[in-house]
Amino acid sequence: MRNNAEDLALPAWQAAIDPISKLLLILLFTLAAFTAGNLPSAIIVLAASFILALLTKNLHALWGMCAFSLFLILTMLLIQGLFWPGNHTAAFSVASLTFCQEGLDHAALLACRILTIIFSSSFFIQTTTISENARYLENSGLSYQQVYVLMSVCYILPQMQENLRKIQLAQKARGIAPAKSLLSRIKNLFPVLLPLIVKSFQQAMNRSIALQLRGYANPKRRAASLKQEYWKDKFCHRLLIANCLVLLGVKACLIIFN
């Protein structure tokens, strides 16, 4: 999710989709990827989610998210290709290692699922801001407390990262050099983490007092009004939930009858 709306100039159709529909879209794609029992159908779902991700036109961020799971995908190809219990047809050999077709297909199916989750999530991440989410969730009936807990994390994180940077710089200035041995590195954790945690808890305590003094639990509190109109949001929710239920039904049937 983006922090500010200013850096988010979206095409009209992307801005017209509400945040809950975008979350339901992630669920729909994930269910579709897990319902697809073979590689060709998983690739079709993957291609659809990839097109959705491409529409955000932020390939750099998309690559960043894929890179996070690339190691898992590579180890899957290696381990499943070599040791998957259903392996029996040799595909190719590297040195003395024989990779089997069934294991590689299975690993490719799993990789499609991972990438589908990433691509569909990236659409939500790249097209939604924290404040838009908070407003929409509160207007949808979530209490202010729940919305506060969910959304304040996104504002606190940059503050904590800045605190961490300052503490690390201060420790360096005091002559605490980065340690080479593993034990020394673990020992060095404490002098950095303790001040960071104490400061974070002190700020949390101050926020708590401020919230109570401002009457955060006031039942008459009015939710902030939405800044934009969404296209048939309730209809989209119902449609997406119905599709998710259909996919769950199909998956259940596949499990029972196979």
Added chain:
Amino acid sequence: MDSKEISSKNKASFWSFKLSAHAMTLIPAAVGINYVAKAFAEGLKLPVWLGSLGTFLASMLAGPVAGAISGFINNVIYGLTLSPVSTVYALTSIGIGLAVAWLNQRGFFKRPVTVLPAAILIALVSALISTPLNVIFWSGQTGIAWGDALFASLVAKHVNIWIASFLDEFVLDLLDKTVVAYLAFLIYKQLPKRLVYFFKGTEE
């Protein structure tokens, strides 16, 4: 209203589901600690995640519900910002939050000698919840090199995939949760008393 007055107003039962103001502000701080500690461990190239340190502290300070919510939100936010696949482990984080609070209530985090069995139990809870998720989503793997090396060697010896996946997860969790449990124990001991009393909702 001073901080002591507000703190006693916040006092709630151990398993209360109603979020008080102190839990509401503690949870985002705990999630932030999880996030930063994980990034810090990655930066130092440590063989542990440390991504549950904030959950441990939230459970020790404000009970199981605050701990469980911290863990859950941590995975959701991490999933919606960096790594969408980690969202599935929100269930594991809930389990860790509940287990830490239960063990803390039974005095496991009072002395260094009892922290180790607590860490083993928490690692066991974490592995038990994560194993079905690993098997369903990634055919038993964890995506961590040396854990997956163990998994591969076990599968090669025709060990059942569930057992291999459980052992893969358990060895990783055992090291991580032991380091996190001792870090949380040491940090908790060093926290200013007024912070501890405030978040616990108890009188000094």
